[in-house]
Amino acid sequence: MNFAVIIIQVLFVPLVAPLIIGVTRRIKAAMQNRRGADIFQPYRDLIKLFRKAEVLSEDATTISLVSPYVVFASMITIGALIPIVPFAGNILSSYADFIVVISLMILATFFLALNGLDAGNAFGGLGSSREMTLAALTEAGLFFSFMSIALLVQSTNLITLSIHIGTLPSSDWLILSLAFLAFFIALLAENARYPFDNPSTHLELTMVHEAMIIEASGPRLALFEWAAASKLLIFIVLGANIFIPWGIIISGWQSLSLAILVLLCKVFVLTVAVAMLESMTAKLRFFRLPDLLSTSFMLGLIALALAIF
Amino acid sequence: MTEVEIQEKYIPKWAVSKVHGNCFVFDITPEQLVDVCSELFHVHQLPIKTVFASQGDIKSGEYYIHYVFGVPVENFYIIPRLLIIGTTEFPSLANSVYPASLYEGGIREMFGLEPIGRPSEAQPVLLHENWPAEIFPMRKDFMDIPLMNGHSKSMEYHFSKVDGEGIYEVPVGPVHAGIIEPGHFRFSMAGERIVRLEAKLGWMHKGSEKMFEKLSPSDGVRLAEHIAGDSSFAHSTAFCQAVEGLGGTIVSDRAQYARVIFGELERLAGHSSDLGFILSDTGFNFGLAQCGRLREQIMQACEKLTGHRFLRGVNIFGGVYVHLRKGEIEELLQLLHGWKKEFEEIIKIADDNSMVFNRLSGAGILAHQVAIDHCAVGVPARASGVIVDSRIDFPYAAYGKLHHEVSVEYGGDVLARFNVRKREVLTSLALINEALQAMPDGEPVSPREMTLRKNSYAVGISEGWRGEIVYVVVTDENGNISRVSLRDPSFLGWHLIPHAAPGNVLLDFPLINKSFNLSYSGNDK
Numbered sequence: 001m002n003f004a005v006i007i008i009q010v011l012f013v014p015l016v017a018p019l020i021i022g023v024t025r026r027i028k029a030a031m032q033n034r035r036g037a038d039i040f041q042p043y044r045d046l047i048k049l050f051r052k053a054e055v056l057s058e059d060a061t062t063i064s065l066v067s068p069y070v071v072f073a074s075m076i077t078i079g080a081l082i083p084i085v086p087f088a089g090n091i092l093s094s095y096a097d098f099i100v101v102i103s104l105m106i107l108a109t110f111f112l113a114l115n116g117l118d119a120g121n122a123f124g125g126l127g128s129s130r131e132m133t134l135a136a137l138t139e140a141g142l143f144f145s146f147m148s149i150a151l152l153v154q155s156t157n158l159i160t161l162s163i164h165i166g167t168l169p170s171s172d173w174l175i176l177s178l179a180f181l182a183f184f185i186a187l188l189a190e191n192a193r194y195p196f197d198n199p200s201t202h203l204e205l206t207m208v209h210e211a212m213i214i215e216a217s218g219p220r221l222a223l224f225e226w227a228a229a230s231k232l233l234i235f236i237v238l239g240a241n242i243f244i245p246w247g248i249i250i251s252g253w254q255s256l257s258l259a260i261l262v263l264l265c266k267v268f269v270l271t272v273a274v275a276m277l278e279s280m281t282a283k284l285r286f287f288r289l290p291d292l293l294s295t296s297f298m299l300g301l302i303a304l305a306l307a308i309f
Numbered sequence: 310m311t312e313v314e315i316q317e318k319y320i321p322k323w324a325v326s327k328v329h330g331n332c333f334v335f336d337i338t339p340e341q342l343v344d345v346c347s348e349l350f351h352v353h354q355l356p357i358k359t360v361f362a363s364q365g366d367i368k369s370g371e372y373y374i375h376y377v378f379g380v381p382v383e384n385f386y387i388i389p390r391l392l393i394i395g396t397t398e399f400p401s402l403a404n405s406v407y408p409a410s411l412y413e414g415g416i417r418e419m420f421g422l423e424p425i426g427r428p429s430e431a432q433p434v435l436l437h438e439n440w441p442a443e444i445f446p447m448r449k450d451f452m453d454i455p456l457m458n459g460h461s462k463s464m465e466y467h468f469s470k471v472d473g474e475g476i477y478e479v480p481v482g483p484v485h486a487g488i489i490e491p492g493h494f495r496f497s498m499a500g501e502r503i504v505r506l507e508a509k510l511g512w513m514h515k516g517s518e519k520m521f522e523k524l525s526p527s528d529g530v531r532l533a534e535h536i537a538g539d540s541s542f543a544h545s546t547a548f549c550q551a552v553e554g555l556g557g558t559i560v561s562d563r564a565q566y567a568r569v570i571f572g573e574l575e576r577l578a579g580h581s582s583d584l585g586f587i588l589s590d591t592g593f594n595f596g597l598a599q600c601g602r603l604r605e606q607i608m609q610a611c612e613k614l615t616g617h618r619f620l621r622g623v624n625i626f627g628g629v630y631v632h633l634r635k636g637e638i639e640e641l642l643q644l645l646h647g648w649k650k651e652f653e654e655i656i657k658i659a660d661d662n663s664m665v666f667n668r669l670s671g672a673g674i675l676a677h678q679v680a681i682d683h684c685a686v687g688v689p690a691r692a693s694g695v696i697v698d699s700r701i702d703f704p705y706a707a708y709g710k711l712h713h714e715v716s717v718e719y720g721g722d723v724l725a726r727f728n729v730r731k732r733e734v735l736t737s738l739a740l741i742n743e744a745l746q747a748m749p750d751g752e753p754v755s756p757r758e759m760t761l762r763k764n765s766y767a768v769g770i771s772e773g774w775r776g777e778i779v780y781v782v783v784t785d786e787n788g789n790i791s792r793v794s795l796r797d798p799s800f801l802g803w804h805l806i807p808h809a810a811p812g813n814v815l816l817d818f819p820l821i822n823k824s825f826n827l828s829y830s831g832n833d834k
Contacts, residue, residue: 028594031595032594032595032597032598032599033598033599033602034598122477122478122479122480123479126479126815129501130501194592195592195664198592201592202486202487203486203487203590203819204481204486205479205481205815205816205818205819206590206816206819278594279594279595280595280662281592281593281662281664282588282591282592282593282662282664282665282667282668283591283592283664283668284664284667284668285667285668285814285816285817286501286814286816286817287501287814288667
């Protein structure tokens with residue numbers, strides 16, 4: 001049982017992540033009256049990229065060589081720590097602190113930004129500068145939204161959080177929903193989704209995330225893409241199992257499979273929400289983005305204040 | 310106005326003018342140039358349509374420079390002609406008539422004639438710096454010079470530098486992501502803000518104007534259709550009108566209406582695609598998908614009617630090759646009826662989206678005065694409150710007989726250009742409807758026996774969906790075409806964007822650029 005949980009924890013994020021991207025694209029296509037590609041297309045794209053030869057800029061240093069691995073490894077580690085099947089007995093759970101998770105995210109962002117600057121490409125630099133501007137504003141909202149729940153449960157351990165979230169009295173649901181809103185805005189910003197960034201644009205001048213990896217190619221690009229997909233899934237799982245307190249208690253094999261089923265449903269609902277949002281909105285002006293991020297910050301702060309008093 | 314009245318009003322008393330159809334050509338000396346042109350431009354407020362050079366007698370080194378001014382509504386053109394012999398220098402007009410500056414730059418590169426006193430920096434406007442030195446593509450002897458490697462570069466290109474702390478440059482292009490033509494943009498940036506933009510074009514010079522001199526007139530129509538590929542019909546209309554003017558060809562009534570119908574169909578396709586791409590650049594993908602579909606419907610209708618999606622091979626001297634039968638007309642009316650409904654529905658969804666509005670409004674403002682100073686044409690001009698539309702100012706085909714007005718907006722921003730297109734789509738639909746119903750019976754093309762006037766000029770103007778297209782056709786003493794000067798609206802438009810971009814954030818530039826949507830090919834010709 002313990003072993004099975006660890007296997008699921010480690011493999012779930014990297015294996016399912018491309019599917020989430022495929023589903024998002026498919027829903028967006030349907031919303032635009034297009035047929036769209038197969039939902040498994042991102043897997044094929046990854047395989048294709050892994051097989052391709054790599055072109056490295058002459059100006060690239062070790063940073064460009066290393067950062068895809070750092071970014072991808074961070075995401076895999078986070079994927080193993082987050083409460084996919086919250087089971088207190090698993091040995092990974094003692095490391096699953098949300099501060100660790102956020103720090104690993106920042107590590108990945110940091111290396112992405114370095115990667116953008118490394119080859120000296122003007123677009124890469126722009127992307128890094130934009131990403132750091134946004135990241136600095138995003139982290140606060142993200143941190144406070146987790147912190148307010150941590151205060152309710154009296155623990156910063158994500159597994160503990162997700163197990164106890166179901167037992168909270170309904171009077172705490174206001175805090176939960178405020179924190180969730182703050183978290184959801186941070187989800188969009190961290191994952192370069194609308195209205196912050198357009199993940200499918202070809203216009204270099206408007207890119208944020210894509211600009212930082214514009215010099216990458218072949219397997220290294222595949223790692224970046226895979227990491228980005230994993231990050232989206234990580235956020236969605238966090239949203240599903242920390243903020244939506246249903247179907248997460250696990251005691252035996254039967255409840256394990258039920259928990260996975262419920263998780264998949266919740267993940268699907270959140271994926272649809274992201275895709276719908278992207279179909280119905282436009283990108284905001286860059287200098288309007290801080291307004292939205294400070295909304296996330298304020299919501300997190302209010303949730304925190306409510307949790308304290 | 311009669312010919313005599315025109316002559317009395319616009320042409321100096323001392324000048325001896327010769328009337329070529331609707332062109333009044335008179336010779337001036339370099340000393341008279343500034344006075345004559347300033348009077349036409351500033352006192353009579355005539356828009357300058359184009360300035361072009363042509364080569365006269367090769368042995369004595371003769372060059373002519375023509376300054377084409379249009380008389381709106383009257384449909385006459387006043388052309389002072391400057392003759393220069395034995396020198397390659399001519400006085401610049403740019404200090405008193407600014408819009409002449411651009412054309413003078415083109416003349417310098419194409420003919421190797423130096424405009425003395427031109428204020429603009431020495432940047433090329435039509436060719437890039439790797440073009441070989443001392444080879445001028447529009448001179449008569451150009452075809453005899455073997456072009457090969459080893460020619461020295463004609464110039465060094467230096468981008469203008471912006472000094473200051475923290476100013477950095479972002480180079481974009483000439484190769485872009487996505488399927489578009491080559492152009493280089495150099496941004497000087499302060500943080501995310503654009504301080505200065507320099508657009509460098511000229512990678513697409515295909516020698517089109519030169520090629521017109523080698524082709525028969527009817528092949529010239531086919532070439533005109535390829536100057537700016539998505540504006541084929543407007544280009545061929547302008548060229549046909551110029552040649553028809555030279556040949557005294559009468560265009561049948563039915564063809565006059567047919568040209569309106571096809572011209573407006575082309576506008577529908579161009580505008581609906583532009584609207585979609587503007588929406589797409591705000592990230593509102595719904596708009597691109599739907600407007601793309603609408604454009605495709607028009608393209609398919611065009612193919613069904615004429616056999617070509619881009620309406621190529623339709624125009625010919627004296628009319629159009631397409632008959633438009635009764636059944637086809639009804640089918641088209643029906644299609645457009647449904648199309649209009651869908652268009653309005655889609656645009657309403659976009660209009661109601663506050664995030665889209667927020668992105669469009671206030672972005673890339675082109676000041677009214679800048680548009681006037683540059684003699685801007687087409688959508689950008691109308692969006693900045695300049696009332697120009699050659700369908701009304703220089704009515705051609707059946708436009709004079711139909712009811713329509715200029716769609717003007719005053720904001721000058723992306724939203725204004727978006728709205729101008731939106732309104733023009735509705736105007737076009739109304740025009741097509743009216744033209745389809747008013748179109749008289751008869752042959753769509755008049756008998757085509759045609760000899761061109763000798764040693765003569767004719768101007769053809771049409772309003773493409775980007776703006777006004779100008780062709781001037783010149784014949785030699787045998788009645789053969791010896792020079793074709795063409796001006797795509799993009800030639801003017803590319804010099805407006807650097808005025809609209811500064812102060813905006815770089816992220817908004819693709820949106821601003823798309824709201825102009827200029828042709829690289831049409832500019833570089």
